[in-house]
Amino acid sequence: MKAARKGARKGASSSRLGWIKWLFIVPVLAFIVVQLYFFFQIWWWVDHNPTSTAFMREQLASLQEKNPQAVIQQTWVPYERISNNLKRAIIASEDANFSEHEGIDWEALQKAYEKNSKKQKVVAGGSTITQQLAKNLFLSGSRSYVRKGQELIITYMLESLMDKQRIFEIYLNVVEFGRGTFGAEAAARHYYRTSAARLSASQAAKLAVMLPNPRYYDGHRDTGYLNRRTGVILRRMGAAELPE
Numbered sequence: 184m185k186a187a188r189k190g191a192r193k194g195a196s197s198s199r200l201g202w203i204k205w206l207f208i209v210p211v212l213a214f215i216v217v218q219l220y221f222f223f224q225i226w227w228w229v230d231h232n233p234t235s236t237a238f239m240r241e242q243l244a245s246l247q248e249k250n251p252q253a254v255i256q257q258t259w260v261p262y263e264r265i266s267n268n269l270k271r272a273i274i275a276s277e278d279a280n281f282s283e284h285e286g287i288d289w290e291a292l293q294k295a296y297e298k299n300s301k302k303q304k305v306v307a308g309g310s311t312i313t314q315q316l317a318k319n320l321f322l323s324g325s326r327s328y329v330r331k332g333q334e335l336i337i338t339y340m341l342e343s344l345m346d347k348q349r350i351f352e353i354y355l356n357v358v359e360f361g362r363g364t365f366g367a368e369a370a371a372r373h374y375y376r377t378s379a380a381r382l383s384a385s386q387a388a389k390l391a392v393m394l395p396n397p398r399y400y401d402g403h404r405d406t407g408y409l410n411r412r413t414g415v416i417l418r419r420m421g422a423a424e425l426p427e
Contacts (some may be wrong), residue, residue, distance in 0.1 A: 221336070222340055224321075225337075225340050226344055228353065229344055233353065233356075236321075236357050236365075237319070237320060237321050238318070238359065242255070243255050246362070246363055253363065255363055255365060256363055256364045256365065257357070257364075258368040258369055259356050260367065260368045261352070262348060262352040265367045265380065266382040267425065268386070268420070269355070269382050269387040270351070270423075270425055271421075271423035272388045272390065272417075272423075273312070273387075273394070274423040274424070275419040275422070276392060276416050277391065277394060278291075278312040279419075281311065281312050281351070282424045283424075285342050286313045286314070286342040287314070287338065291311070313341050313342055314335075314338050315354065316350060316357070317334050317335075317337035317338045317340075320353075346426070347426030355367045355379075359397050359398075360390060361373060361398060361400070362398045366379075370390055374386070374404075385417060388414075388420065389409065392409055392412045
């Protein structure tokens with residue numbers, strides 16, 4: 184009888200240990216599967232163009248709640264058919280060290296942290312072009328430490344599998360420029376009725392300045408800040424280093 188009870192207790196204990204083990208194993212396996220999905224998707228995009236992004240799909244769903252017929256405006260154009268003015272303007276405005284860093288600009292992050300601490304609110308982000316692309320391709324607009332950690336992992340995958348020019352080409356074609364407007368070609372036509380290849384320096388600088396808050400500036404295209412910041416970016420564009 185005692186042996187039977189002892190055996191039963193041992194079996195119950197073993198069963199509990201088994202469940203505890205699986206409580207750890209299942210999340211780890213799920214995490215690995217998700218990372219493999221991201222890895223192989225990025226690998227595919229090395230020489231295939233994305234047809235949409237998580238950010239596009241999220242915004243389309245939001246637009247279609249009000250208008251079921253709403254569509255996203257986006258036309259893919261090759262890197263060489265996008266004005267160097269826009270390339271230089273975006274690097275000058277968003278990520279001056281894009282050609283040099285490996286996905287994360289730790290110096291820019293430190294400066295953003297110091298500026299936010301001084302203002303006691305978020306006034307600077309410090310995200311690189313690669314980080315922004317990682318978020319746009321795969322993640323939602325929500326903010327959390329888990330999402331930020333995933334963003335960093337995807338960022339390093341992008342930098343490992345793609346050269347800088349390919350990262351920038353995809354970014355230029357999928358970044359949000361306004362409500363339902365994504366990519367350089369759609370932005371050039373939406374704001375200036377021209378092509379991405381024909382954007383002037385001043386037009387490109389203004390588009391670059393809109394990027395941190397494109398939906399707002401889509402409806403407020405002539406604010407004092409927008410005009411002042413456009414002048415600053417125009418002066419910086421000459422020093423912007425394009426990826427090769």
